[in-house]
Amino acid sequence: MVIDTSPFYGGMDNFDRVFNELWGPLNISQRRVAYPPLNISEDADALYVRCEIPGVSVEDIDLTFTDSTLVIKGERKIEKGKYFRQERPTGNFQRVVNINAPVDVDKVKAVAKNGLLEIRLPKSEDTKPRKISIDIMN
Amino acid sequence: MSKDIAQTEAKGLPRMKPATDILETGDGFFIYVDMPGVRKEDLVIDLSDDELRIGGKSAYHGVANENRIHVEFGNVEYTRAFTLSHIVDREKIKATLKNGVLELHLPKAEKALPRKIQVELE
Numbered sequence: 001m002v003i004d005t006s007p008f009y010g011g012m013d014n015f016d017r018v019f020n021e022l023w024g025p026l027n028i029s030q031r032r033v034a035y036p037p038l039n040i041s042e043d044a045d046a047l048y049v050r051c052e053i054p055g056v057s058v059e060d061i062d063l064t065f066t067d068s069t070l071v072i073k074g075e076r077k078i079e080k081g082k083y084f085r086q087e088r089p090t091g092n093f094q095r096v097v098n099i100n101a102p103v104d105v106d107k108v109k110a111v112a113k114n115g116l117l118e119i120r121l122p123k124s125e126d127t128k129p130r131k132i133s134i135d136i137m138n
Numbered sequence: 139m140s141k142d143i144a145q146t147e148a149k150g151l152p153r154m155k156p157a158t159d160i161l162e163t164g165d166g167f168f169i170y171v172d173m174p175g176v177r178k179e180d181l182v183i184d185l186s187d188d189e190l191r192i193g194g195k196s197a198y199h200g201v202a203n204e205n206r207i208h209v210e211f212g213n214v215e216y217t218r219a220f221t222l223s224h225i226v227d228r229e230k231i232k233a234t235l236k237n238g239v240l241e242l243h244l245p246k247a248e249k250a251l252p253r254k255i256q257v258e259l260e
Contacts (some may be wrong), residue, residue, distance in 0.1 A: 016179050037210035043203055050198075054174040054238030081168060083162035088157045088172050115174030115238015116198070 014120055022088050036072070036117075042101075047121040055088070055116030060086065061117065070097040102126060123135055151195060151215040158218060159225065164252075166245035167226065174215050174238035183233055190231075191219045192240065225250035 018051035019045045053061070055076060062073040069092065102124040110119045148188040160169040173181070175196030184191040195215050222228070234241045 012183065022182070036209075037211060038208070039206070039212075040208040041204035041206045043205065047207075048204060052174040052238070054172045055170070057237060079159065079168065079170065081163045082160045085158060085160040088159050088170060112237070114177060127164060 011103060023119070034095060035089055035097065038072075038095060038097070042123075046123055047099060047101060047103065049121065050120040051095070051110075052119050053117055055110075056115075058112050061110075061112070063119065065099075065103070065105055065121075066097045066106060068101075070099055070121070071095075072097070072117070072119075080102065105109075140234040151213055153189070154216055155218055156216040160220075166243060169220065169240075169242040169244065171216075171240040172238065173216065173240050175213070176216065176235070176238065176240075178235050182236060183242075185222075185231065189219055189225075190222055190242075191217075192242075193217045194240075197229070207241050230259065 022118045030128075036051040036053045038049060041048045041050075049070060049072075051072060053074065053076075056074050060075050060077070064071045065074075073092070073094045075092050076088070076103060102122045104122045107121065107122045110117060122135075157172045159168075160168075161168050171192060173194050173196070175198050176194035177197055180197055182192065184193075192208040194218060196213050198213055222244065225246050226244045230245045232243045
């Protein structure tokens, strides 16, 4: 068989966990709490939800947006064979993201690339900050 | 970006052991490694003697002008090594990267494949 001799051989023991915590990015807030891990960000035009779902084809991802709630559902299928080691998560997954901003639902777009799913939720026109000109009366 | 800056940034990435499945099928072994965010050009696979070493850096971009609200993952450097058994045919190892998963197929050498033996009746 193939033998794994990574310097971090074996499962996550306490030492590995402490080591990973120390070396993890500082701004990570909820690492390994839920699957799949996701990032949320925004710019002036849209909100972006990105999640890491390697090995999931687009057909197995189900995205729904209702009542300002984005639901990311899917399934990671298992390969057939005799397993020597299994660390990759498999089966159904679901994450719910509350979006507390009005979104233009018709223009929501999702792209998957290199195991990363990116969902772009454009902000609706009414909520965008607008410049109001003020006339000064003398 | 100068080469020096690029190297410093690469050094600063947290190292991570990617989640891996190793399984055997009739004709060989399959290794599946989760490496989301890694592009084909950033993937390194080295085979020397009996050791197969894989590495890669995830390259997420497009967040420079965005305001981060919630963060659970970021750029990392994946690294892992495997020792190959003598029954693997090293010449025929194949690697494919699809949807952020590296799939390695390690076929068994001809001599290691199970053979049917004819029993002759007298």
